[in-house]
Amino acid sequence: MPFRLTVNGTTEELDLPAEIPLLWVLRDVLGLTGAKYGCGIAACGSCTVHVNGRAVRACGMPLGEVDGPVTTIEGLGGPGRLAPLQEAWIAHQAAQCGYCQPGQIMQAAALLADNPDPSDADIDAAMDGVLCRCGAYSRIRAAIRDAAGAMRGG
């Protein structure tokens, strides 16, 4: 079935089943491997991307239900044009194994778009669905706080 899908500003014509989860379209069809498979049932958050600016679990969103432009970690920022959250992640040296981090950063980006000045409780509530097996949570929290400050200041 034909679909038009806009990912990171590029529109793709795809002929795929409507049920295929967005995650596998990104990873296996388009070769955008930043979003990660962790659970397949929207229980770990490693696959978090934005659809219409909202954080969604790409593993649980069928292609047929994608109702707007998609942004992945590759579209948030890259070398030479890092997003404030990515800068803050580097400043705090937040990642360990790094596997969940694209999901963490995309979830955090959606939080800051909604709430530019989150409390620690707001951060915990927003980030609770994104698991980190390395337990990098304290640096993730600190990086979000700093990025929020930088984004408000700038």
Add this chain to the structure above:
Amino acid sequence: MSRWGRITRRTLVLGSVAVAGGVAFGIWQTRRPVENPLVPEQGVTLNPYVIIDRQGTTIIVPRAEMGQGVHTTLAALVAEELDIAFDSIRVIHGPAADAYYNAALLRAGVPFAEYAQSGWQQTVSGAVGRAGRVLALQITAGSTSVIDAYERMRLAGAGARETLKMAAADRLGVPRAALETEDGAVIAPDGTRLSYRELAQEAADFPVPEPNLRDPSEWRYLGRSLPRTDMRDKVTGAAVFACDVRLPGMRFAAVRRNPHLGGGMHSLDAAPAEEMPGVERVIELEDGIAVVADTTWTAMRAAGAARIAWGPSSHPPDTAALFDVIEEAFDTPYNARLRDDGDAPAALAAAEGPVIEAEYQVPFLAHATMEPMNATAHHTGDALEIWTGNQAPILHRDAAAAAAGLDADAVTIHTTFMGGGFGRRIETDFTAIAAQVARAVEGTPVQVAWSREEDMRHGYFRPGARARMRGAVAQGRAQVLEAQVAAPSVTRQAGQRFLGLSAPGPDRGHLEGLFDQPYAIANYAVTGFLAELALPVGFWRSVGASFNGFFHESFIDELAHAAGRDPLAFRLDHIRDEHAASARTLEVVRDMAGWTGQTPEGMGRGVAFSFGFGTPVAEIVEVGLEGDAVRIRNAWIACDVGRALDPGIIRAQMESGLIFGLSAAVHGEITFAEGAVKQRNFTDYEILRMSRTPRIEVEILEQRAHPGGVGEAATPAAAPALVNALFDLTGERYRTLPLSRHLRFA
């Protein structure tokens, strides 16, 4: 000279560097020089750790980067001596090669307590370490990477630097001693700069002199928190994990194996899978199938659609039956009594006060790495190339070769970043399956992914374990502590899997974290019993200490309370004269937390200590009540890593190790029915989330000359510190895990 010729000469050079590093090659097999496995397409290799080409300098870190920061710290060891700008270097895992054996790992087989050794490094460079090379142990495990590399990789940097200076001296006609090095260049007295890139070819023809290592006071990189070499790629999505490998023409495969562990496949009707659009092949495995398709999604659905009649499990059917076997081990002859101070049975019989007795039990656990097992392989008939996130490249290469029907030297292994390891990626099963699938679709590259459910149910589990503890106190001190532990042996099972041999004799790993703790107790006996279970068990972050730490430090707490003592002061009294550095960690954590021994209503605090992996760690956990739920509020960690090579990374590892231990203590439990794991996903195998993770403070002490391990050191004390805090809060002593069976957590 041809490139091969040059590399042969470097081979001999490395031998001399290695000798200078104190890796004493005393016997025939270990005296042969290590071959340099590097054959750069372009550029020059000066030893197995350094390649210089037109792009600059690449450092080979032959240990698995699975989050613990090993790439950064080991590269810094080389960079410190080589004098290159840290932000200019490239770091790669490098090939599977004997040159990269881990000498420090083998000490795990030696039955003595580490804290009692006069010099940790003596063990590493001594007779035990040599065996690591014979057994081809290029393994990342046991928190040994830094311990093993501490001299070796600095010598590699220094040796390369000196040959570059020799080349410059030759070219400029000045003595080598007159030359300086700085940021990737040799500087002549007249200010002439010759970059390493332009000198590398010539340098490769000079023999390496015996370099002197710099005094730590001169260090620029080591001892500082460096920016991790993998950080930028990990925050932009550019970091390549094995599941991110994309090759031209690559297909995607999923596996489905018999959940009844050890059982085969009675019958297979592959038609429902084969009929699905996008499916290319259904391949029979020994205990299941792999489906090759156009996407991972198609492959996973098709694997689920095949109709399969599974054979029954070959193991005891359920959790109760497994623990019966573990309990029965107490009635068998013991395997090891690694501590036997005084006369524990006589002291128990003669105890003035009551004998304190307690039994503890911990469950089987899964690693549950965030990245499920997977590997990508390309079989071209006479060769196999495989991309796999693994902690043991030689073992994985050999397993892939066997599965692909090839000789080991026909297999090229690429080690990628790992989305967590924790011991799971030592095991070669996922690499072997990928090789087998690649063989079946010869000529087509294929990525073989496991679903979370397959990963959860086909692990090498942290074994369930039971302990029987007895003790007695008098005059505020422990008079006797007798500990008996029963569990299946990870060491023996892994020895059989990896080396085809089961080392007889005392199993040290089984009692690690129990027999080797620096407590002075007059009558102190620690005995291990091995349960005969073939159910797959494996190395899980901190291995035996993951359960022994819980047993020991919970019971020490019980003794302290029986003696009417403050549990922290009680520990200090027993440790101070036995190992001063360990006692210091307790004093520091006491002061960090403002420990008074008193807590207000609704708050509890617990302390625990463990010495393991060369590093003593003291932890305090604070809990509070929120309604009828417990919140883990705060934690404090004091560790003595000897020499802190990268404080930022060490802090992260301490937090990580603690959280890993708390996750298991609160939630972790793998249970069985019909020989199959009942848990499927993170919904029934939960880990701590951000909101449940305490605020953590870490203090790093450096009281000894050599670095200790950090990747696992903080895990063993986590569960007992929490359980001891819950005792303080509730008066209830929890002796079985996980705690979510007893309590609700906020």
